[in-house]
Amino acid sequence: MDKKVLVYSTPTCPYCIRAKQFLKDNSVAFEDIDVSINQAVASEMVSKSGQMGVPVLDIGGEIIVGFDKERIKTALGL
Amino acid sequence: MYDLIIIGAGPAGITAAVYAARKRMSLLVITRDIGGQAAISGDIENYTGYQFITGPELAAKFEEHMRRFDIALRENEEIVELKKTGDKILVKTNKGAYEARTAIIASGKRSRELNVPGEKEFRNKGLTYCATCDAPLFSAKAVAVIGGGNSALDAALQLIKIAKHTYIINIASSLTGDAIMREKINESEIVTVFNNTQVTAIFGDKFVTGIKIKREGKEEDLSVEGVFIEIGLIPNSEFTQEIERNQLGEIKVNCRNETNIPGVFAAGDVTDVPEKQIIIAAGEGSKAALSVFRYLSRA
Numbered sequence A: 001m002d003k004k005v006l007v008y009s010t011p012t013c014p015y016c017i018r019a020k021q022f023l024k025d026n027s028v029a030f031e032d033i034d035v036s037i038n039q040a041v042a043s044e045m046v047s048k049s050g051q052m053g054v055p056v057l058d059i060g061g062e063i064i065v066g067f068d069k070e071r072i073k074t075a076l077g078l
Numbered sequence B: 001m002y003d004l005i006i007i008g009a010g011p012a013g014i015t016a017a018v019y020a021a022r023k024r025m026s027l028l029v030i031t032r033d034i035g036g037q038a039a040i041s042g043d044i045e046n047y048t049g050y051q052f053i054t055g056p057e058l059a060a061k062f063e064e065h066m067r068r069f070d071i072a073l074r075e076n077e078e079i080v081e082l083k084k085t086g087d088k089i090l091v092k093t094n095k096g097a098y099e100a101r102t103a104i105i106a107s108g109k110r111s112r113e114l115n116v117p118g119e120k121e122f123r124n125k126g127l128t129y130c131a132t133c134d135a136p137l138f139s140a141k142a143v144a145v146i147g148g149g150n151s152a153l154d155a156a157l158q159l160i161k162i163a164k165h166t167y168i169i170n171i172a173s174s175l176t177g178d179a180i181m182r183e184k185i186n187e188s189e190i191v192t193v194f195n196n197t198q199v200t201a202i203f204g205d206k207f208v209t210g211i212k213i214k215r216e217g218k219e220e221d222l223s224v225e226g227v228f229i230e231i232g233l234i235p236n237s238e239f240t241q242e243i244e245r246n247q248l249g250e251i252k253v254n255c256r257n258e259t260n261i262p263g264v265f266a267a268g269d270v271t272d273v274p275e276k277q278i279i280i281a282a283g284e285g286s287k288a289a290l291s292v293f294r295y296l297s298r299a
Helices: A016-025 A040-050 A071-075 B011-022 B055-067 B132-136 B150-160 B180-186 B278-298
Strands: A003-007 A029-034 A056-059 A062-065 B003-007 B027-034 B073-074 B079-085 B088-093 B095-107 B109-111 B142-146 B165-169 B190-196 B197-203 B208-215 B219-224 B226-229 B233-235 B264-266
Touching: A003 A016, A003 A040, A016 A071, A016 B055, A016 B132, A029 A040, A029 A071, A040 A062, A062 A071, A062 B011, A071 B011, B003 B011, B003 B088, B003 B278, B011 B027, B011 B055, B011 B095, B011 B142, B011 B278, B027 B055, B027 B095, B073 B264, B095 B278, B132 B150, B132 B226, B142 B150, B150 B165, B150 B226, B208 B226
Parallel strands: A003 A029, B003 B027, B003 B095, B027 B073, B095 B264, B142 B165, B142 B226, B165 B190
Antiparallel strands: A003 A056, A056 A062, B079 B088, B088 B095, B109 B233, B197 B208, B208 B219
C-alpha cells in the first residue's frame, strides 16, 4: 500500500527543506537524494521531470516538481 | 465576514497574524507560500536575538509561532483582486472570494523578469531565479548570471564554487554590489564580467544552450547551460488598482501603515517604506495589526 517516496534535493534549497519537513511531520518515510554531489542522480532527476529545478518528488512513480503541498497530499492520500 | 484578511505570510504577514490573533480578531491569512523571501534567503546575521540563522530556519520559526494560534490559513492561493465596496473589503483569489472589514496587504516582492524571448520557455530548464536553490545542478557547466547588484554577485560567488565558468552580464557600466563581493569576483579566474551588455534572448533545445547578448552594438551568442536572473525585485501589488502606489509599484503607506483606502493597510516589502529588511518587515507587520485593531474599535 505504501508508495515509495524519493526526494531529489540540494542541501541549500529552502523548498527542499520544507518539503522534507512536511513529509517528516506526516510520518512519511522517504529517500533523500542529494543531486549536488552526484551528477548521475542529477541527470536521473532531469530526465524524470523534464526540468532542472529542485525539489522533485517521485511518489510511487508520480513526479511532482516543487513543494506543491496539495499535490503531495493527494499523491500520498493524506 | 472576517475582521481582517492578511495577504501574504512572509515576515510582515506572519507578524501581523500573531498580533491580530492575540487581539482575538477573526482572521484569515491568504498566501502563495510561507516565509516569503525570507524562506529563500541564505544566511541571516542581523535579526536580533539570532546571531546566525538560515532563511529557511527563521521562516520555520515564524510559521511555528503563527500556528500556535488557531488561524484560518489558505496556502498556495493567488490574489486576483482586492477592492472595497461600501464597508466591505472583497478579496478574490484563484480559488475563491472572501470578505472582511479590514485587510493588510503584506504580499512582498518577487524576482523581476528580463522579458526576453525564451525566458518563460526555459524556466527551470536551465533558467532560474533562485541561485540558492538550483546552483548545485550546474556543476562543471558554463553559466551566466544576469545583473550587477548584490544579488547577482551573491549568485556568482555561489556559482564560482560549482560551475566551470561564470559570465556576469551587466547592463550598467560597472558592477554595483558591495566592494567585498566585487573584490572576490575580480580575484576569480573563472569569472568573466561583460559590462554595458544586454541579454536579448535565451535559446536552447530541450534545455538552455546559450544566450544572445548585445554589446557595442553587436549581437553575439554565448554558450551556457545555466542562466541565473538576478535583476532585482518588483512588488506584488498588481491586484490593487484603486490603491495609490509609487512609480516602483510599491503601495504608499503613512506611519500607521494606512493606505489611501480606509480599512486597507499594508506592511513590509510591498510598501514604500525605505529599507527592505526582515526585521523591518516584521516590525511593520506588527504596526499594521495594531492600526487595524484601533480602526476596528473606532468603527
